[in-house]
Amino acid sequence: MALTRKTRRMYFIGLGLLGLFGGAALMLSAFQDNLVFFRSPSEIAANRPSPTQRLRIGGLVEVGSIAKTGENVTFSVTDNEHVLKVSYKGILPDLFKEGQGVVAEGTMGADGVFAAREVLAKHDENYMPREVADALKKSGHWQEGGAPAKE
Amino acid sequence: MHKYANPTEFMRIANAVLPWAAGVTVICFMVGLPLALIASPADYQQGEAYRIMYIHVPSAWMGLMVYSIMAGGSAGFLIWRHPIAHLVARASAPLGAIFTALCLVTGMLWGQPMWGTFWVWDARLTSMLMLFFLYLGYLALGEAFEDPERGDKAAAVLALVGTVNLPIIHFSVEWWNTLHQPSIFTMKGMTISADMIWPLFAMVFAFMGYYVCILVLRLRSEILNAKIRNARSARAAQPMSATTTAATQGAP
Amino acid sequence: MIDHLIHMGGYAAYVWPAYGLATVCIVGLYVTTRRTLKAREQEFERLKRERREGP
Structure with a gap:
């Protein structure tokens, strides 16, 4: 047929x-590889980019690592395995704080410090009222920042 | 199925649906907007800025849903030459384009205060912009040919090719790391508290109802347009002999 | 409460344009759709009348 x-x-x-x-x-x-928006500190540690290469790194702002002197700020980005120091000069987004996801664009300095030209805050997919967040923190059921740096 | 290929029969059903869809739209906006703007609590990390979500997320979902409907209608048109499927696709395109544009612009307004930038070329934002261009391409191709039949077919093919973008948009936040957050629907359930999800659902239903209303009105309009075209070509053909009729039919 | 609503926790410049734009899109598409429909209805009626009256 x-x-x-x-x-x-x-x-x-x-x-x-x-x-x-x-x-x-x-x-x-x-x-x-080209579709990856940012690299994690572990990837940077495994494969150190050249100082001329513009790239983005991302992870969580390590608790207690933020140091501000005037307009200059340094902080550490962690993916819970490796830590990368970042230096930046300029205005930070409102959401930028300890334990928060962050994506920075810049170059890897010869001294091992990432010189950021732009710092962006990354938030996770959790939405809740402040009271609920506080209650979770109090009861110990809180997971800081989710997992912005995948794999 | 062929019963619904008859425009009169199909529009009888569509017209019966219209008042219900209008009711759902009005009620859901009346419930959803006060909930979204006033009654729902501020977010623990984003404060009041997260209220953009109640526009952004429904627009994004509608952008994807309307594209799926448009692609389905285009397939029905290409395979079965189903006239209603084609009209549904055609009438949906401007709606989808507007929902997608609204999603992109509200996303910029949200990204600027939260991320610190209104745009980045990450996988989610880029694929969503692609969706917007696919809608524009569909609308442009439909008008690009002298022969409307050819334009319709070209647009339908583009709509089908563009479906490849739909899973990319959906999974972009899982396959690659992005600045955009992952979905609030996870394997473990929703990552959004109950007093925020209900306003969101109300807004989603309002957008869906609105889509159905405008779709029915646009379908009426499309069918009338076809009738007007037929009436005009019939009138143009009337005073002439049968041999010249075929030649004049293609003329505008 | 009204102040609180207008102020939007300092994000009024972002939240209100988003809702405003949504309103403009939703109302705007409705109005243009309706206008085209009415114009075509009138045109179709006119054509029907002409055909009935004959040339």
Whole structure:
């Protein structure tokens, strides 16, 4: 039995979409590295970028690491495995604080300190009233900052 | 299914749905807006700024949902030549484009005070911008050809090709690290407290109701447009002999 | 309470434009859709009338 035109069109579109999705999946996995928005301190420790390379790093602001002198600020970014020192001069976003997710763009200095040109705050997907957050902290069920630096 | 391929039958149902959809829209906005702006508590980390979420998240969901409907309608049009499927896709496109634009702009207004920037080229923001361009491409292609049939087909093909972007948008925050937060729906449940989720759902239903209302009005409008075109070409053909009719039909 | 609502915890410059823009989009698309529909309804009625009256 010959295929009707409708069935033929259906197969044609189905196969076309299958090819398209397959191709897209292959391309995305091939360019995986380029699609990463920021690198974690562990990745920086494993593979130190050159001082001329502009890149973004991300993680949590380590508790107790923020030091401000005038407009200059230094802090440490951690992914709970490695810690990276960051220096920055300028205005920080409202959400920037200890334990908060952060993404910084800049260059890796020869001294091992990341010189940030821009600092962005990253918030997690938890939304709750302040009282609930305080109660969670009090009862010890609090997980600081979620996990902004994945893998 | 072929019963609903008849525009008159389909519009009978659509017109019956319209007052209900309008009711849902009005009630949900009347409940949702005061909840979103006043009754819901401020967020522990973002304060009052998080209230942009009640516009941003429904717009984003609608942008994705309307695109899925548009792609489904385009498939129905390309495979079965289903006239209503095509009209639904065509009438949905401007709605989806506006929802996506609203999502992008409210995202900028939210990102500036919270992240410290209104735009970054991370996977989520970039793929959402792609969605907006896909809508614009669909709308432009539909008008780009002299022969409307060819334009409709080209637009439908683009709509189908663009579906590849939908899983990318959804999973972008899981596959790659982004500045954008991950979804509030996780394996362990929702990461948003109950007195914030209900206002959000109210706003989502309001947006959905609004979509249905405008869709029905636009479908009416599209069907009328087709009737007007037919009436005009019939009138243009009337005084002439049968042999010249075919030649004049393509003329605007 | 009204002050609190207007002030939006210092984020009024971001929150209110977001809601304002949403209102403009939602009302604007409704109005243009309605206007096109009315124009086409009138045009269709006119064509029907002309056909009935004949050339």
